Amino acid sequence: MTDSPDATEPSEAARHALLGVRQEVAKAVVGQEAAVSGIIIALLARGHILLEGVPGVAKTLLVRALAAALDVETKRVQFTPDLMPGDITGSVVFDTHTSEFSFRPGPVFTNLLLADEINRTPPKTQSALLEAMQERQVSVDGTSRPLPSPFLVAATQNPVEYEGTYPLPEAQLDRFLLKAVLPLPPRADELQVLARHAAGFDPQDLAAAGVSPVAGPA
Template identity: 55%
Template sequence: MTLGELRDLAQSIRGEVGKAIVGQDGMIDLLLVAMVSEGHVLLEGPPGTAKTFLAQSFATALGLDFGRIQFTPDLLPGDILGSNLFNFQTSQFTLTHGPIFCELLLADEINRTPPKTQAALLEAMQERRVTLDGESHPLPDRFMVVATQNPIENQGVYPLPEAQLDRFLFKLLVPYPEESEEAAIVTRYGSRSGPPRPADLGVTKVADPAQLANASRVLDQVTLADDIVHYVVRLVRATRDHAELSVGASPRAAVMLANAAQARAALDGRNYVIPDDVKALAIPVLRHRLTLSPAAEIEGRDIEALVSELVESTEAPR
């Protein structure tokens, strides 16, 4: 696949998802970046802002095997991963796959289940495999988690452990739509009975497995110059030395930021990364990996504002 073919494929996917989703063009673009760079995405926003519908439409357009888990306080790890059940007819244990065995997993309202159950995703998100009773079971090569969560201010939610947050490439904040967009949503869906489905709105599959497999290989054609690498490293290391941050970003964050910048460049049809690619992705890559110091919290400081300040103060290559 060439850079031009990847750009055309991305445009087709945008068009299909746009049949179901009004607005949220930036969200769709970042989902495409995550798809190409093989990352996972965390969507945070109030109920009713089409987080789940966005994930369903994206999976439909890509033709991915879609799985959904509704995270609840009583959910157990086995409900996600599956288990070995004894078959009395054969006198043998038989593996029953859980819903995690799919290509795109929607972890719906992930922060409504306790950390013990949330941790069931750690190995799957990092290594794309699941271990049950000491035996490893591979997940599909295209395995991707799109998780949704309600803001922490909502009742009945648990904060995600830092180790799990660090496995998400992006944390995207889903806002309420603009007035014109909301009017278009009401016009499109107000006369429908029951919840909409992507297929009912004309969303069709526009990618095949071979195209998706080749999409990530296109990144080999994108040059990541040494000065861009050092720029990413300086930016990430600056989060660890900032007085208003008690926890900075990890080396994994630097790797993911560089990889996502390559994906953004490729989707834009370029075979080289520019500093603007890094700057555009810094906030969604870093916002969930940083923790404010107690003094900064008291002062009401904002993570996004701090990241923006670090981007401005970190010298970028010319």
């Protein structure tokens, strides 16, 4: 029994889109193909991913480049010891112009949330992500608000420096579908990174690096 053309065409289109995403990410990030695959798998499976690696292995750049290639909205939260739950989910504020309370969405209202150094914030703030990661909604002031679709949390943590960090609770670790370890690049990749920087590569300007959308939320 052979597959009909109608059955193969969508899979071929998805395969070409996946290859295109890999090529676009490679314009900004050297190597780390396993982490790219992990993020895409988590996104397609409606899960979340934990990225672990020492500073300087392009964890943040990888997520930004992937969001640019997928043409989805991304936001970054730098987790610190003084970060409050409302800083992530949003809060209800009083509007002096209308004399009414209105909801101000937090950075969690995005497609791809980069939770940078998630283990540097207290458990109370870490738990603010639990409902968002599991239910894909947040509840503020008794009202549940759905998150955009697709929605993925890509959290990073430094496995070397533990001073001033808070280990992730088991309940939150269970919310991550995958954990990808980003190793130090081999010598050949390091030389390629240096050559790119010598040629004027700016990690803050992905458009100048040629990273362009090749896929979309659909």
